[in-house]
Amino acid sequence: MNWKKVCAVSELDDKSMKSMTIDGIEVLVIRSGNTINVIPPSCPHMLTALTEGIFDGCVLTCTKHLWQWNIEDGTPLGQAEAPLLKYETRQEAGEVYANVEKELSYEYDC
Amino acid sequence: MNIEIIGKDRSVRFDANEGERILQAGLRNGFALPYECGSGTCGACRAKLIQGEVDDLWPEAPGRKYLKSGAGELLMCQHAAREDCVIQLRSNLPEAGQATPVPREHGGILIDVVPLTHDVMRFSVELQDPCSFLAGQFMLVGLPGLQGARAYSMVNFSQSAHTLEFVIKKKPGGGFSNRLFGDHMDGVPMTLFGPLGAASFEAGVKRNLLCIAGGTGIAGIMSILAHAASGDYLSCHRADVFFGVRTSRDVFLLRELGALVERYPESVAVTIALSDESVPTGLRERNPSLRFETGFVHEAASRAMAGRYDRTRAYLAGTPLGVEAALKMLLLEARLSATEIRYDKFG
Structure with a gap:
């Protein structure tokens, strides 16, 4: 376990995404309501930067080939063939923490 | 040479000639493979060489920036096999469309x-x-x-x-x-x-057409409109066309677009959006069938299409930034399903 503080919930606008580096690992932090998700910043398909993606508060769309995911559980929607990986997170006293023990990435054989 | 391509779901094998681009060899043999520009720019045909020797036909290809260094990756559109090769994809092998002519x-x-x-x-x-x-x-x-x-x-x-x-x-x-x-x-x-290219139109889609194009991106849209106009498609479906250029010096194909509106005045509407100039005197008078607006083309589309996205298939074309702006508008504002949006991103 390597729990690191990400940021305060209040630092993130609702329905928004923010690129951050936690313990040297690049992540994308996504807020929808009171839920904060921390994911690797790239698309599982061609590793396109998801910071350039489109997020409507519920569905994240990669603009390269329109792969889409339900951000709540990372499940693929529409044309997407693979789920999003997510870092384990928890909230305490308005702060978000993520377990960044190992950098999550998308490999050819995953 | 024999090439084996391993997708996440299945594999295909085909023969490639000496010096022949691996992507073109596969496509020519009737297999669908992942690609977009086919010309070394977009990185969509990146894959991993598992076995065999290849020649890089264009070491300066801009699409190389997408390859992870030291990971044995290549662009299928710019590499030729020197011997039998095994290549692994990052995704499933695409389904070959039945109506798609073999390149x-x-x-x-x-x-x-x-x-x-x-x-x-x-x-x-x-x-x-x-x-x-x-x-x-x-x-x-x-x-x-x-x-x-x-x-x-x-x-x-x-x-x-x-x-x-x-x-x-x-x-x-x-x-x-x-x-x-x-x-x-x-x-x-x-x-x-x-x-x-996969951003193609077939009369079987039975949707109203929304076309948003910038600059020479209008090319493929003209072909789609020509096909739609060659049958009775536009008698039963709408086509709303938005064509963006910088100034009135940059407009072209207006006569062709105007003729289409005159032929289908009830179902076809064409708006020309000038991003860098207010509509000059005389332009509307010279092209009475067309609408002219100042502003970005995706904004013109957003204004004109509000509340009219029923059974709509959108085709986008233009610069990567232009396509992205239109895409954002369609997904976030219009709430159009991503499965109803088509484009080939060359950038």
Whole structure:
């Protein structure tokens, strides 16, 4: 376990995404309501930067080939063939923490 | 040489000739493979070489920036096999569309090079043998003595075309466009590979068409409209076309677009959006069938289409930034399903 503080919930606008580096690992932090998700910043398909993606508060769309995911559980929607990986997170006293023990990435054989 | 491509879901095998691009070898053999530009730019055909030796035909390909260094990755569109190869994809193998014509090499000669604006030309290629393609598809076009082929969408449409029409924008330092913009080009032999591209139209989609294009991106849209107008599609479906350029100096194909509106006044509407200039006097009067607006093309589309996205299929074309702005508008504002949006991103 390597729990690191990400940021305060209040630092993130609702329905928004923010690129951050936690313990040297690049992540994308996504807020929808009171839920904060921390994911690797790239698309599982061609590793396109998801910071350039489109997020409507519920569905994240990669603009390269329109792969889409339900951000709540990372499940693929529409044309997407693979789920999003997510870092384990928890909230305490308005702060978000993520377990960044190992950098999550998308490999050819995953 | 035998090539095996391993997708996440299944594998295919085909033969490739010496020096032949692996992507083109697979496509020519009737297999669908992941690609977008087919010309070394977009990185969509990146894959991992598991076994075998390859030659890099264009080491300076811009699409190389997407490859992870030291990971044994290659661009299938710019590598040729030197021996039997095994290649792994990052995704499933795409399904081959039943109606999609199998791409191959075509020979032809350049004819009818005509300037349309100060920096856009129209040119045609008279083919040795007729070619079938889907409206919205493109060809890789090569000129003798010039390294690499460029991707251009067909402007015209015919079930079996003897001539293919294209538009090209003059780019500063662009070897290809500079050659075409030069003198005495009529009759020059050309080689083409295609047809390529998935952002195509078939009458079976039975949707209203929303076309948002910037600059020469209008090419593939013209082909889609020509196909729709060749049957009775536009008698039962709408086509809303938004064509963005910078200023009134940059407009082209207005006569063709105006003629389409005059033929289908009830179902076709065409708006020309000028991003860098307010609509000058006389432009509306000279083109009474067309609408003109100032602003970005996706904004013009957003204003005109509000509340009218029922059963709509959107086709986007233009610069990567322009396509992205239109995409954002359609997903976030219009709430159009991503499965109803088509584009081929060359950038």
